[in-house]
Amino acid sequence: MKLSALQQSYLNRRSNSFRGSLPLDSSAACCIVSVVIGFRFSRLVFLFLFSAASLGGEISALLVVHSALATASPIAKSVSAACPPANRTAAGSRVVVGRHGIRVRPWPHPNPEEVMRAHRIIERIQREQRMLFGVKKPKMVIAVTPTQVRTFQKLHLSSVMHSLMLVPYDVVWIVVEAGRVTNETASIIAKSGLRTIHVGFNHRMTISWSDRHKLEAMMRLHALRIVRKERLDGIVIFADDSNMHRCSFCWNSCSFRKLEWAGFVLNSKLLWKDLDDKPEWIKDLEVFDGVDDIESPLYLLGDTSVVEPLGSCGRQVLLWWLRVEARTDSKFPAQ
Amino acid sequence: MGVSKLGFLGLLFADFLFAVGAVELGRNQPTERISGSAGDVLEDDPVGRLKVFVYELPSKYNKKILQKDPRCLNHMFAAEIFMHRFLLSSPVRTLNPEEADWFYTPVYTTCDLTPNGLPLPFKSPRMMRSAIQLISSNWPYWNRTEGADHFFVVPHDFGACFHYQEEKAIERGILTLLRRATLVQTFGQRNHVCLKEGSITIPPYAPPQKMHTHLIPDKTPRSIFVYFRGLFYDVGNDPEGGYYARGARAAVWENFKDNLLFDISTEHPTTYYEDMQRAVFCLCPLGWAPWSPRLVEAVIFGCIPVIIADDIVLPFADAIPWEEIGVFVDEEDVPKLDTILTSIPPEVILRKQRLLANPSMKQAMLFPQPAQPGDAFHQVLNGLARKLPHDNTVFLKPGEKILNWTAGPVGDLKPW
Numbered sequence: 060m061k062l063s064a065l066q067q068s069y070l071n072r073r074s075n076s077f078r079g080s081l082p083l084d085s086s087a088a089c090c091i092v093s094v095v096i097g098f099r100f101s102r103l104v105f106l107f108l109f110s111a112a113s114l115g116g117e118i119s120a121l122l123v124v125h126s127a128l129a130t131a132s133p134i135a136k137s138v139s140a141a142c143p144p145a146n147r148t149a150a151g152s153r154v155v156v157g158r159h160g161i162r163v164r165p166w167p168h169p170n171p172e173e174v175m176r177a178h179r180i181i182e183r184i185q186r187e188q189r190m191l192f193g194v195k196k197p198k199m200v201i202a203v204t205p206t207q208v209r210t211f212q213k214l215h216l217s218s219v220m221h222s223l224m225l226v227p228y229d230v231v232w233i234v235v236e237a238g239r240v241t242n243e244t245a246s247i248i249a250k251s252g253l254r255t256i257h258v259g260f261n262h263r264m265t266i267s268w269s270d271r272h273k274l275e276a277m278m279r280l281h282a283l284r285i286v287r288k289e290r291l292d293g294i295v296i297f298a299d300d301s302n303m304h305r306c307s308f309c310w311n312s313c314s315f316r317k318l319e320w321a322g323f324v325l326n327s328k329l330l331w332k333d334l335d336d337k338p339e340w341i342k343d344l345e346v347f348d349g350v351d352d353i354e355s356p357l358y359l360l361g362d363t364s365v366v367e368p369l370g371s372c373g374r375q376v377l378l379w380w381l382r383v384e385a386r387t388d389s390k391f392p393a394q
Numbered sequence: 395m396g397v398s399k400l401g402f403l404g405l406l407f408a409d410f411l412f413a414v415g416a417v418e419l420g421r422n423q424p425t426e427r428i429s430g431s432a433g434d435v436l437e438d439d440p441v442g443r444l445k446v447f448v449y450e451l452p453s454k455y456n457k458k459i460l461q462k463d464p465r466c467l468n469h470m471f472a473a474e475i476f477m478h479r480f481l482l483s484s485p486v487r488t489l490n491p492e493e494a495d496w497f498y499t500p501v502y503t504t505c506d507l508t509p510n511g512l513p514l515p516f517k518s519p520r521m522m523r524s525a526i527q528l529i530s531s532n533w534p535y536w537n538r539t540e541g542a543d544h545f546f547v548v549p550h551d552f553g554a555c556f557h558y559q560e561e562k563a564i565e566r567g568i569l570t571l572l573r574r575a576t577l578v579q580t581f582g583q584r585n586h587v588c589l590k591e592g593s594i595t596i597p598p599y600a601p602p603q604k605m606h607t608h609l610i611p612d613k614t615p616r617s618i619f620v621y622f623r624g625l626f627y628d629v630g631n632d633p634e635g636g637y638y639a640r641g642a643r644a645a646v647w648e649n650f651k652d653n654l655l656f657d658i659s660t661e662h663p664t665t666y667y668e669d670m671q672r673a674v675f676c677l678c679p680l681g682w683a684p685w686s687p688r689l690v691e692a693v694i695f696g697c698i699p700v701i702i703a704d705d706i707v708l709p710f711a712d713a714i715p716w717e718e719i720g721v722f723v724d725e726e727d728v729p730k731l732d733t734i735l736t737s738i739p740p741e742v743i744l745r746k747q748r749l750l751a752n753p754s755m756k757q758a759m760l761f762p763q764p765a766q767p768g769d770a771f772h773q774v775l776n777g778l779a780r781k782l783p784h785d786n787t788v789f790l791k792p793g794e795k796i797l798n799w800t801a802g803p804v805g806d807l808k809p810w
Contacts, residue, residue, distance in 0.1 A: 159636050162728060164649060174654075181616065191612070
């Protein structure tokens, strides 16, 4: 049955694409010439020849031919050139019907300057998106990071730094270093391009985990005093570079049993000394002078009921603890 | 103290208010209006400006075909079905043919599908011819104009040439009996025998509800520079390459498959619609025919269409200024796509995005159920209304005959 053979040709098609079939004259002629010349061929293609008079589905002839590879050899190209010229869609049209060459430029690799232009375009578009759809007047981000020189400091501090560099808002980075300000730490954070406040804290980092945890809390308080002193206006976040133990402290009236510093955010104005209408539930930083066992940011508050979850953070993991440290007596190879 | 608590909570609520504001603004992006060559006409209301008479044909020309294969409701040619349904309930419909400005013949010529769901066009000319014979025998209105005040929806690859392969389509030409009628078709290419003057070019059908369910927030950053999903070679129909897409898609692949700026692939992900909304440019290269639904998708999702189809006539080109909202690249310039796109100034790109954000532009691309003001149905009616009043050449003089009823391939003259 000729019609079923036509259906068969549809069923046999591999692609789920538009319909199409090999054009009749030029392709058949090219293939026949190729057969005569004797090229090696990779495919067997069944051509159904449709005459104009019998396009109702009848098949007048069946011709089995071999088709050449798409990447033709020079001889095949000359053969193609000898074939009849392709038809035009109409008089005066510049569009040609039939087979076209697939244009590939000699050096296909991207031009680095153009790649940079593309990224600048994307950056400009994203800035426009933030202007149109993002927060209207974004507050400055005040990031607090306690740190100390150690084998893996560069790994951790660089990771925090890269994250802060990607924040599309103003960022002030307060880096509190245990012991004193060192060139090693300064050389790392200098690459950030961010506004940084790099200060030392007059205590050396200890060895035991619990003591280290306490010291870091004191270092964070030290940073908060700087926020107050400089009257920085923004949102304070605690961006730790080091790992720390989870706090297991639990107050009688507290519903937040495991609140980590890094999950806590507050408005920096709450720390200012002379703030008008300062709420009663925020403790003044001065009450912590000399205190060395602050285990949770909830210590800052006199009334923990004011704490609220932000956004939809309860539905996503927003924070991970990267527990990668070396022995305290190890040394990083000299650079 | 209560007041103190409110102080802190106020801060949080203020933050939430920003978020709420962002959500409210989400679909109210600042847009820019621009007119096509016909003026600022996208929001015109065609009601009262024209009347359409819908011929009642036997169901074998329309409803029965659809019952046999409901897949026709979902494919890119579905406009012929939805236009019929729209007209039946439209206020522009008149039941009195004597007062009609236009006549519509509901015949579904792209609903004879292969098992793969692709339309077989081989019997379409006979089907259309049969329908015209019917209306010209049973009503007097065709004969007084030989169809010049009739319009037909022919959304197939090459319109009323009724073939998917261009050389065959050109050889056949527009069906003789349709040469005086107004053709409403997806195919559009200048200086092409399958597009005659006065045709109305429409978008292909893209499912509005489906696209709507894949909308993501406007604030999602557009971080993909160029995006494309689809075939580069049609191995089944064109194993050597060079016929499919006139070689343009193959050129896209061969030049940019390793370019990180180009997110191009044949693999269609489940996030296809979402990814378009994260892209700056969407490639819209020709396939077997110049048009494709991704042109509609690009407009809906705000991804600047990069139109690679020489001499293409785009949908509603007199109402939509495609040169302003899209980027036209010659097929022979495909190897320079990266240079062309990266050389566009950012402010020009932002303006194209603002124009694309115009809701009227998006609405004109869609055939929603039920119809809505400004949608593609109404754009077709507006196009027909702009062709009124009919000029003197429409009505034949007594005894005058123009169309040759026996022209065309012998196979097309067989009864359907």
